[in-house]
Amino acid sequence: MKYSRLTKQQLEELHQEFINFLATQSITGDEWESIKKEKPAVAEEELDVFSDLIWEGVLAKVQYVENISTQQMHLFYLTDKIMKLISVKVMNPEIDLTTEVGFAWFRKNWQSDFVEYLTASKMYTADKNLDKFKLIQQGAVITKGELYQWFEKVIS
Numbered sequence: 319m320k321y322s323r324l325t326k327q328q329l330e331e332l333h334q335e336f337i338n339f340l341a342t343q344s345i346t347g348d349e350w351e352s353i354k355k356e357k358p359a360v361a362e363e364e365l366d367v368f369s370d371l372i373w374e375g376v377l378a379k380v381q382y383v384e385n386i387s388t389q390q391m392h393l394f395y396l397t398d399k400i401m402k403l404i405s406v407k408v409m410n411p412e413i414d415l416t417t418e419v420g421f422a423w424f425r426k427n428w429q430s431d432f433v434e435y436l437t438a439s440k441m442y443t444a445d446k447n448l449d450k451f452k453l454i455q456q457g458a459v460i461t462k463g464e465l466y467q468w469f470e471k472v473i474s
Contacts, residue, residue: 320448374447383461384466389413390406391406396450400441401453406434409431428472
């Protein structure tokens with residue numbers, strides 16, 4: 319398996335897509351129930367293949383991910399050729415960016431001496447989607463990129 323298996327909740331939400339996936343392999347609902355009971359290893363493999371297919375589709379479309387922790391924000395723009403990063407570090411130990419109060423402080427003080435910015439870019443490895451997946455595994459969440467785009471305007 320290249321990525322990770324979808325969670326039970328994700329699989330439930332993609333129930334119809336999974337049925338279609340099984341149908342492409344000429345597996346009926348009854349056959350699937352039989353496979354789960356009699357060949358659980360084969361059923362596990364099918365879930366893994368389906369999960370990888372879903373991840374491939376999602377990752378191919380992802381353009382922005384964010385990883386926000388108590389004192390830092392890592393905002394990524396994932397272009398066709400490179401990963402661009404805007405990194406924000408809050409130097410005030412009393413501020414927690416993951417809270418409403420902390421983020422409100424940040425909105426007021428984003429230009430203060432207590433906030434540092436760094437920009438960087440990096441080429442993808444041979445597997446662009448795996449690079450994106452690793453960011454998600456490290457805690458990044460897929461976004462529409464509003465925060466990145468705002469910073470890109472104010473930093474330029």
